[in-house]
Amino acid sequence: MSAASDGPAGPTAPATRDSAVNGDGNPEDTGTTADTGDTADTADTGDTADTGSLGTEATMADVAQRAGVSVSTVSRTLRGLSSVSPQTRGRVEKAARELSFAVSRSASSLVTGKTRRIAVLTPHLDSWFLGSAIAGVSGVLREAELDLLVYSVTDLAQRGAFFDRLPARRNADAMLVACFDLTPEERARLDALGMPVVFVSQHAPGRPSVYIDDVDGAQRGMRHLLNLGHRRIAFLQSSDDTGFYWSSKERLTGYRKTLEEAGLPYDEELVLYPVARHRRGIREAVGHLLSLRNPPTAVFAESDEVAIEVMGVLRSSGVDIPGRMSVLGFDDHHLAEWLDLTTVAQPVEEIGRAAAELARSIIDDPEADPTRHVVFPTRVIPRGSTAPPAPSAHPEPRPDRPARP
Amino acid sequence: MSAASDGPAGPTAPATRDSAVNGDGNPEDTGTTADTGDTADTADTGDTADTGSLGTEATMADVAQRAGVSVSTVSRTLRGLSSVSPQTRGRVEKAARELSFAVSRSASSLVTGKTRRIAVLTPHLDSWFLGSAIAGVSGVLREAELDLLVYSVTDLAQRGAFFDRLPARRNADAMLVACFDLTPEERARLDALGMPVVFVSQHAPGRPSVYIDDVDGAQRGMRHLLNLGHRRIAFLQSSDDTGFYWSSKERLTGYRKTLEEAGLPYDEELVLYPVARHRRGIREAVGHLLSLRNPPTAVFAESDEVAIEVMGVLRSSGVDIPGRMSVLGFDDHHLAEWLDLTTVAQPVEEIGRAAAELARSIIDDPEADPTRHVVFPTRVIPRGSTAPPAPSAHPEPRPDRPARP
DNA sequence: CTGAAAGCGCTTACAG
DNA sequence: CTGAAAGCGCTTACAG
Numbered sequence: 001m002s003a004a005s006d007g008p009a010g011p012t013a014p015a016t017r018d019s020a021v022n023g024d025g026n027p028e029d030t031g032t033t034a035d036t037g038d039t040a041d042t043a044d045t046g047d048t049a050d051t052g053s054l055g056t057e058a059t060m061a062d063v064a065q066r067a068g069v070s071v072s073t074v075s076r077t078l079r080g081l082s083s084v085s086p087q088t089r090g091r092v093e094k095a096a097r098e099l100s101f102a103v104s105r106s107a108s109s110l111v112t113g114k115t116r117r118i119a120v121l122t123p124h125l126d127s128w129f130l131g132s133a134i135a136g137v138s139g140v141l142r143e144a145e146l147d148l149l150v151y152s153v154t155d156l157a158q159r160g161a162f163f164d165r166l167p168a169r170r171n172a173d174a175m176l177v178a179c180f181d182l183t184p185e186e187r188a189r190l191d192a193l194g195m196p197v198v199f200v201s202q203h204a205p206g207r208p209s210v211y212i213d214d215v216d217g218a219q220r221g222m223r224h225l226l227n228l229g230h231r232r233i234a235f236l237q238s239s240d241d242t243g244f245y246w247s248s249k250e251r252l253t254g255y256r257k258t259l260e261e262a263g264l265p266y267d268e269e270l271v272l273y274p275v276a277r278h279r280r281g282i283r284e285a286v287g288h289l290l291s292l293r294n295p296p297t298a299v300f301a302e303s304d305e306v307a308i309e310v311m312g313v314l315r316s317s318g319v320d321i322p323g324r325m326s327v328l329g330f331d332d333h334h335l336a337e338w339l340d341l342t343t344v345a346q347p348v349e350e351i352g353r354a355a356a357e358l359a360r361s362i363i364d365d366p367e368a369d370p371t372r373h374v375v376f377p378t379r380v381i382p383r384g385s386t387a388p389p390a391p392s393a394h395p396e397p398r399p400d401r402p403a404r405p
Numbered sequence: 406m407s408a409a410s411d412g413p414a415g416p417t418a419p420a421t422r423d424s425a426v427n428g429d430g431n432p433e434d435t436g437t438t439a440d441t442g443d444t445a446d447t448a449d450t451g452d453t454a455d456t457g458s459l460g461t462e463a464t465m466a467d468v469a470q471r472a473g474v475s476v477s478t479v480s481r482t483l484r485g486l487s488s489v490s491p492q493t494r495g496r497v498e499k500a501a502r503e504l505s506f507a508v509s510r511s512a513s514s515l516v517t518g519k520t521r522r523i524a525v526l527t528p529h530l531d532s533w534f535l536g537s538a539i540a541g542v543s544g545v546l547r548e549a550e551l552d553l554l555v556y557s558v559t560d561l562a563q564r565g566a567f568f569d570r571l572p573a574r575r576n577a578d579a580m581l582v583a584c585f586d587l588t589p590e591e592r593a594r595l596d597a598l599g600m601p602v603v604f605v606s607q608h609a610p611g612r613p614s615v616y617i618d619d620v621d622g623a624q625r626g627m628r629h630l631l632n633l634g635h636r637r638i639a640f641l642q643s644s645d646d647t648g649f650y651w652s653s654k655e656r657l658t659g660y661r662k663t664l665e666e667a668g669l670p671y672d673e674e675l676v677l678y679p680v681a682r683h684r685r686g687i688r689e690a691v692g693h694l695l696s697l698r699n700p701p702t703a704v705f706a707e708s709d710e711v712a713i714e715v716m717g718v719l720r721s722s723g724v725d726i727p728g729r730m731s732v733l734g735f736d737d738h739h740l741a742e743w744l745d746l747t748t749v750a751q752p753v754e755e756i757g758r759a760a761a762e763l764a765r766s767i768i769d770d771p772e773a774d775p776t777r778h779v780v781f782p783t784r785v786i787p788r789g790s791t792a793p794p795a796p797s798a799h800p801e802p803r804p805d806r807p808a809r810p
Numbered sequence: 811c812t813g814a815a816a817g818c819g820c821t822t823a824c825a826g
Numbered sequence: 827c828t829g830a831a832a833g834c835g836c837t838t839a840c841a842g
Contacts, residue, residue: 057574057575057599059818059819059820060819060820061819061820069828069829070828070829070830071819071820071821071829072821072822072828072829072830073827073828073829075820075821075822076821076827076828079821083827083828084827084828085827085828088827088828100597102570102571102572102574102575103575103819103820104515104575104818104819104820105511105575105576105820106510106511106512106514106515106520106575106818106819106820107511107515107818107819107820107821107834108819108820108821109511109820109834110509110511110512110515110818110819110820110821110833110834110835110836111819111820111821111822111833111834112820112821112822112834113834115511117554124540125530125536125537125539125540125543126533126536126537126539126540126739126754127533127536128531128532128533128536130536131530131531131532131533131535131536132530132531134530134531134555135529135530135531135557135559138530138555138557139557139559142556142557142563145572147554147556147572147576148554148555148556148557149522149552149553149554149555150539150543150553150554150555151547151552151553152540152543152544152547152553154540154544158547165507166507167550167552169462169507170462170507170508170509170510170511171510171552192505194462305740308740308743308744309740309743311743312740312742312743312744312745313743315745316745316789334531335710335713335714335717335740338713338714338716338717338718339713339717339744340717340720340721349531384721464834464835464836465835465836466835466836474812474813475812475813475814476813476835476836476837477812477813477814477837477838478811478812478813480836480837480838481811481812481837484837488811488812489811489812490811490812493811493812508835508836509834509835509836510836511834511835511836512818512834512835512836512837513835513836513837514818514836515817515818515819515820515834515835515836515837516817516818516835516836516837516838517818517836517837517838518818
């Protein structure tokens with residue numbers, strides 16, 4: 001609780017107003033938040049140039065004056081154009097450094113029409129999947145010295161507002177649409193923007209997009225389960241409650257297709273759509289499966305996150321994994337390895353990187369093919385959550401005979 | 406595999422170049438990525454105004470002309486200033502709508518000096534924690550019609566480059582620094598910017614910041630374990646390999662303080678710093694604990710993510726949770742509930758929201774106290790991963806006698 | 811309530 | 827290799 005002298009060099013300031021939000025009435029709360037005496041020294045460090053107050057930003061004119069050249073020359077120097085003599089360059093760079101000069105993006109955008117900014121549209125930010133994809137995007141953009149603008153649109157109202165106002169309109173040079181199942185109207189709206197749009201983790205025919213083959217990925221996973229001997233396999237599709245559907249459809253297609261190829265029946269009772277992120281949904285879905293006359297011996301979850309939730313429910317219900325029930329996920333979530341979850345892996349971050357590269361190439365190079373797409377492979381990573389079904393676990397039809405003829 | 410007519414109204418275009426990245430040589434890969442015939446119809450929908458090509462953006466002058474008024478009036482109307490007659494307003498709004506007009510942020514920024522953009526600096530994006538915090542930020546900004554710029558700085562080289570170039574300099578009206586332990590030099594650099602900086606999920610004395618009381622939170626968690634009867638409690642601190650340390654120090658302080666209060670010894674052997682996100686680190690840390698002469702009966706992990714990893718290792722080693730080892734986390738990660746992990750919860754998304762509000766108030770209101778801070782409470786959520794220690798599990802000192810006098 | 815004009819800080823032909 | 831000047835698309839006093 002040291003008072004009044006936290007800042008490095010600030011003058012002592014008027015009393016500080018703290019707002020401590022403490023919910024549960026525990027007497028210790030107020031005690032521990034009582035470091036009230038912080039000194040109010042806002043950014044008055046360093047520059048004593050023109051205005052005495054904060055926000056003293058040098059302009060190109062300041063740099064020009066200091067270096068004894070014209071603004072044109074400063075501009076040329078700082079953009080690295082070669083038509084500047086070494087000595088002039090030196091003087092300009094020195095002056096710029098001394099003034100901590102940074103070019104105003106607003107001003108240069110106005111002239112060039114380029115914002116040096118890429119927008120990404122995403123249904124949320126707090127999942128491992130989208131976080132990783134956006135991390136990939138971010139890495140590429142940083143290297144290209146492009147800024148990343150994030151629009152997270154999480155419900156239908158926001159969605160409507162976004163496509164109505166289209167704030168990315170003149171604010172970015174390109175837009176990345178990640179895991180966002182656009183309606184035809186929304187897509188038309190984006191097209192009308194005249195702004196390059198790249199689809200991330202989803203296939204948009206005729207548009208640049210980066211994705212995996214979900215049908216194929218699901219088939220690989222299914223074949224792994226079939227090869228282990230499973231014949232009754234449930235499929236758990238997650239879905240937001242807001243109408244964002246992701247790649248579910250294609251993974252389900254892969255599921256069906258594999259059953260078909262194996263000559264196994266498609267049993268509607270085994271395919272469930274619990275609402276993701278709501279405990280009840282998954283819990284009830286698992287309950288449904290466990291109470292079937294002929295329960296499955298394996299669950300294929302549409303994503304690792306769902307799979308982990310399923311594992312939690314099964315474990316707390318005393319159902320042994322993989323003894324009584326195998327669980328298979330999709331994504332290769334960071335925690336999948338730790339939780340020993342078998343999964344169909346996809347290179348999420350790389351997908352983000354590829355999408356950013358694609359956007360960059362379309363912006364920089366007008367010759368770039370605006371319909372190019374990049375498809376990444378998936379691979380099954382076998383871990384401890386899948387195993388052959390226990391032969392005597394349930395009264396089951398023989399593996400070679402379909403459950404319902 | 407439908408060819409050549411995917412787009413709604415585009416003319417048929419030259420052959421499409423696909424780049425399919427397929428790693429594992431499986432013959433099916435190429436087969437499934439062969440939807441090559443997509444039509445190349447880029448955004449030439451709708452507008453046939455001036456330029457025949459894309460990027461036809463109406464300016465305020467266009468709107469003014471169409472509405473038969475001056476640009477000044479268009480500007481005033483669109484910003485909702487009251488000094489415009491209803492009929493003029495109507496005409497302008499109609500014209501703007503018909504032209505799908507959107508104000509150029511670059512141009513207005515240049516005049517007003519405001520970018521209507523907030524930057525967030527973060528050590529990464531792919532964790533539940535930061536994703537949630539940023540999601541909170543994002544929600545508030547969307548409502549305020551402010552844009553969100555994300556700078557993810559993940560290693561030391563990037564870090565140096567960021568503070569060197571400081572790209573947020575003139576690109577945002579404020580900066581949020583999330584989970585980023587700044588060096589004094591870095592902080593000075595930010596201060597010199599003359600840009601409001603708000604600290605998210607960390608306490609910066611004398612600067613606006615939003616956080617929880619980590620010492621107190623850790624103490625609550627510890628007391629829960631003590632009350633259950635544990636006397637040998639390990640503390641697992643996570644750390645990035647890049648020098649970002651988070652709130653570990655304060656949580657460790659809480660750990661020590663509680664031991665002290667309880668008259669228990671601080672045993673260095675029980676406090677570990679495995680490198681997070683690297684399997685080996687955690688695995689070895691757990692191995693160390695399990696091979697002690699007098700192993701702990703509980704592990705307090707600095708975060709839920711670490712706790713979940715620990716649970717995975719323990720489970721795969723056949724150590725029963727909580728029978729042989731209780732596990733306690735910190736955060737209340739989305740999956741903690743599913744995995745039945747006892748934890749010290751903090752309102753992550755709310756922290757992000759509060760930080761964004763703080764930034765907004767500092768920007769909008771010059772009278773706002775620039776040193777205000779907001780502290781959120783934590784609370785223990787008891788779940789199945791903690792229980793009283795098994796009395797006979799290990800030869801242990803009696804609860805009322807410290808392990809090492 | 812509305813318009814003409816200046817100017818925000820850059821880049822870009824155009825001269826030299 | 828360098829400078830003077832025009833102009834990007836807005837907002838903002840300043841008149842009326």
